Amino acid sequence: MSTEQKLTPDPQQAERFSNDPGFVAALDQSGGSTPKALKAYGVEESAYSNHEEMFDLIHEARTRVITSPVFTKERILAAILFENTLDREIEGINTAEYLWKNKGIVPILKIDKGLLPTDNDVQLMKDIPGLAETLAKARAHGVFGTKERSVIHAANAAGIADVVKQQFEVAEEVIAAGLVPILEPEVSIEAPDKAQAEAILREELLKGLDALGDVQVSLKVTIPTEDNFYAELIAHPRVARVLALSGGYERDEAAQRLARNPGLIASFSRALLEGLSAGQSDEEFNATLNHSIEEIYKASVA
Structure with missing residues (x-):
């Protein structure tokens, strides 16, 4: 009886992405x-x-x-x-x-199709039709991973749990396609209780990571209110890299905040x-x- 071969990320790209210095454009x-x-x-x-x-x-x-x-x-x-870019060329x-x-x-590759209206103080991702086909095309073109964004507007525990649950569900499909997902549960810098929202988010992410099998994902988060707040995520064995979005901060301020968080790298x-x-x-x-x-x-x- 033949078993289906498990798709895995490109090892050269995985080594570079996980260990080399630099940031994500x-x-x-x-x-x-x-x-x-x-x-x-x-x-x-x-x-x-x-x-x-x-x-x-x-x-x-x-x-x-x-x-x-x-x-x-x-x-x-x-x-x-952006997905449209995947069909375009540079110098042939x-x-x-x-x-x-x-x-x-x-x-x-960014794979999300935008956000649903705010509910429970969060915006979940819209459905992603044709995801399997998109992931197969991405892999064929040598894409290493994906990025999928949700937004958290306040410290609503139920809403944040829904965001993280959806992010990990999409991540499972990405992993099955042999790519590395970047989960992006953005906490709005306008959230009135940003620090509390980050505390809830961190706990939900840790639960999701602890439940993963022998695979790796990446995370993309808003630069935290408290310096080094995501150190436990950065050190987690299931996490390849933790990226930070600028989130509306001007570049100088975003860079200053980022520099106070060792191990967190920019994705601006x-x-x-x-x-x-x-x-x-x-x-x-x-x-x-x-x-x-x-x-x-x-x-x-x-």
């Missing part, structure tokens, strides 16, 4: 966040007339970042991509494959791209990006 702006990202980049909505043109423009911006001579594996550990090579083969940067999006503009010369663009990367890198390895 979040380049996963989706349909809802792309207009804002383009505007920050100096591209107004009048520059495109439909979603396809919009995604063409954001891919041009992402390509400029990824191909920049300052965007290197020495400081950039991995990059998170699939984007995910380009990241790994040409840059040595681990490709990760807006804070990484802060100051970049379509109208900049390559010299100006690369200098601005290099400054961002260096600041975030130093905070991640502090």
Whole structure:
């Protein structure tokens, strides 16, 4: 009787992602966040007339970042991509494959389809139709892992338990596909009881991790109110890496907060791209990006 072969993550990518210094570049702006990202980049909505043109423009911006001579594996550990990007190319090579083969940067895919309306002070993920097909395509292109985001708005124990339960359920599907999931239960920095919400979240995550089999996941969390609050998660044997989102903090403040949390590494999006503009010369663009990367890198390895 034949047994089905278990799919496992690429060992080279797993070794690099788990152990090398650096941070994760979040380049996963989706349909809802792309207009804002383009505007920050100096591209107004009048520059495109439909979603396809919009995604063409954001891919041009992402390509400029990824191909920049300052965007290197020495400081950039991995990059998170939007699903649309998985069907696009850089210099004639699939984007995910380009990241790994040409840059040595681990490709990760955002798989969530956005958030449900707030209930019990949290926003769960919407259903993810066609997830198995998406995961198979991602694996075929050399993607290492996935990222899936929920949001917590207050210290509601029932709501936070629901968020963590859903995150681990999706993670199981990702693991079965041979990829490493990044669970992202974001605690809003606007939450009136952020520290209490983080305390509940930590306990729920530890319960979920303790129930896992012999596999590893990663976590992406808001920089905690109390320094080193997630040290137990960082040290957990089932956790490959714990990432931090900037969560709306300006880059300088986010970097300062991050540096006070050893073992927590950045996975910044807006804070990484802060100051970049379509109208900049390559010299100006690369200098601005290099400054961002260096600041975030130093905070991640502090």
